[in-house]
Amino acid sequence: MNATAPPAATHSKATAVFTCILAALAGLMFGLDVGVISGAQQFIQKDFAISDHTIEWVVSSMMAGAALGALGAAWMSSALGRKRSLIIGAVLFVIGSILCGTAGSPAILIVGRIVLGVAIGIASFTAPLYLAEIAPEKIRGAMISLYQLMITIGILVAFLSDTAFSYTGNWRWMLGVIAIPGVLFLFGVVFLPCSPRWLMMRGQHEEAERVLHKLRADKDAVALELAEITEQLKVPQRGFHLFFQNRNFRRSVGLGIVLQVMQQLTGMNVVMYYAPRIFQGMGYNTESQLWFTAIVGLTNVLATFIAIAFVDKLGRKPILYAGFVVMTIGLGIVGTMMHLGIHTHAEQLFTVGMLLIFIIGFAMSAGPLIWTVCSEIQPLKGRDFGIGCSTITNWVANMIVGGTFLSLLNGIGDAGTFWLYAAFNAVFILLTFWLVPETKNISLEHIERNLMAGKPLRRIGQ
Template sequence: MSAAPPTPGAISSTGRRIAITAATIGVIYGYDIGNISGALLFISDEMRLTPALQGSVTTVLVAGNIVGALVAGKLATAVGRRTTMLLVAVGYALFSAWSGVVSDVLWLDVARFFLGLSIGLSLVVAPIFLAESAPAAIRGALVVGYQVATVTGILLAYLVDWALAGSGNWRLMLALSAVPSVLVIFLLVRLPDTARWYVLKGQHEQARRTLRLVDPQADADREISAIQADIAAERGGRFGEMFRRPYSTATAFVLVLGFLVQITGINAITYYSPMIFKEMGFRGNATVIGLPALVQAAALVATIGSLFVVDRVGRRPVLLGGISAMMLSGLVMISVFATGSLEGGGSLWGFAAILVFTAAFNFGFGSLVWVYASESFPARLRTFGASLMLTADLVANLIVAQFFLPLLDGLGGVTTFALFLVLAAVSWVFVHRYAPETSGRPLESIRTYWENGARWPTTPR
């Protein structure tokens, strides 16, 4: 008796494992970038760190991100998406555990650099692995779910830090993510590589078997033909082409936008919000670590909310609205520090400003900015575009991570948050002037905008 055909819309067991793996990777990534926020309070006391050394503990992670991101594409092509993700999971497990047993700041920096390198690989390869592995029925949900899982991981990091604040056990705060990392290793070894990678390596029969495992209802031969056509379209791209007409304008756009995403200060809050709350007059480790957990809960709600409105109102209104709220929050923060009202009502206004700033970022920049890199170039240049934006983003992140605490300590809250306000205003002007409204437009149509000198063609092309 033959097996019953799969139910339309049903997800295979392989598809479910991919979904679970995606969610777990996203949570670990979020946890590993968020846990330093609370841990740094106790590390600084134990190791007697200056603001510059406190910044270095965070900065080396971002430096590792940059190195990992630069080598990720070539590594994933050479050894496979799944093998690279296995290296990421092993790195997460090994270096987060190492961070929890070091004895001085030098070895902590070394461990966090290699953890950052693992994160950098993940930043590039995880979205590729998920997009290429996911069955069509859940591909969109996985992309959205990965972003939500990342914010959830940051929230979880703050909750763990808050729970351990009484004991001051920063080692456990940093090392805990090793546990789910080991789980991911066991999940990944049971998954195939992506059909696209198998086709890229000429292993068509393995690609066919993978497609049938992931989505039994798919037409495997038709999918392989589509993958071959897409790979052919991507061939022939040259990095130098990014800086020549007609794509030089699009390249400048994604570079500046990627830089502005981070330089406006979101990771100053992600990394250092407990110290900001201390500057604002809040007292007690449980309080200054617990408040960021509320901030990240609001960020999670804002991220989910953005998904429901972006297709209805368009990308530009969502981006500009989010940046406007960030600017308003900056004004409140400047007022709180300028008036010296850092006790009672003043500090509560400051908390509200930090919460709104973070939620507004995730509603606008955090949810939408990466879409432009994928839409602005033809297939043969799309990977270069995404890599350039990510590089600009990480360089700005490095600057914020290293210099925020010395600025706050040396120049004070008014000057520091005034600088972020100016940068947010520059971002608003830049998005208003240069970001096209691409909602509902096909990729070919969007590409012609940049090929036409950042103007929509007046006649159909």
């Protein structure tokens, strides 16, 4: 008896594994870009002799580029295809990394960061979409989760890379080395097939069927998936028109925007971007600052597993409540310690511990779950428009937060800044009660019916 797997099944498995590698590289690339500036900025500031305000521009310019990239990604992925969009994103990522690593002035560095941001905006919109359309149904959820997890791993790797280069102070290598995963990502995307769904959208039915036969191996599964895609494409995306015509759709878009603003005002990304500066305020030297920053990244990775493990068991709202409470307490205590003064090593460690508690609160709740809820509350006809609005809002709010943190520190002090973010998180507990629906084990169709029937937002999952 021949135990060798059929060639079609072997090819299908290899393609699935290759797609997993793509997911990992796309997420890793995203995380590297977010995390790398944290350890580099103090050396950039010293080398160029620039102010805190200019450093804020260096940090936040990437988010401005990402908002632009996300804004154009929906059109690009539809007109050019998911694969070509990812190729463009990878090329821009490599160019942006090289520009940043070789920048001779703050202006060139900001331009490089904007180019990197555009690349990330394209990838953050297109990669999950491509993966969802090309992955076998049995591993689709796992692959999207892997993509989100790899973002946090990318941030950790960036922090560790920054720590390694910190002993020489070579910020150019910190920023330039992330071109390597960009090249690997580009190489991987070139050899991947086009999305069958996109091919069907363009009327290329035979090519879509050929691609699916390579990916699935089972002829019956191919026929079923082709029929499902054909049925789904009968529902046109009319989000822009629906937004102006339907009050209930405006409510879901508005909630998605509010949720993304909430996520950014938790203060998580200011910790990610400015962790060494925060640890400096606690009295640590440069090497210690970067090692503790790496610990922040590791905590972020590990705590993400809490959300993955419990989101479908406990529900969205209970975990969000817990997360906002934990974040309020964590930042409140950090602010209090900075107000009282951190004088001993024990007080330093306690303050670091409370900051890590805050990180756990975010990574287990608002980090992954805001995105989950945003994708669940949009009706089918307007899903692309609604999620697009949420994504752009996330990057714009991210840019504002990243571009104001040092000004807040210099204006109202370390303690006042952390108390401000703690107050935001306390308000978000109330907003979660008033606005956020529980969507655990509820079909998207049921949520849509309740939304369009005019039920209060917090009850559309009932």
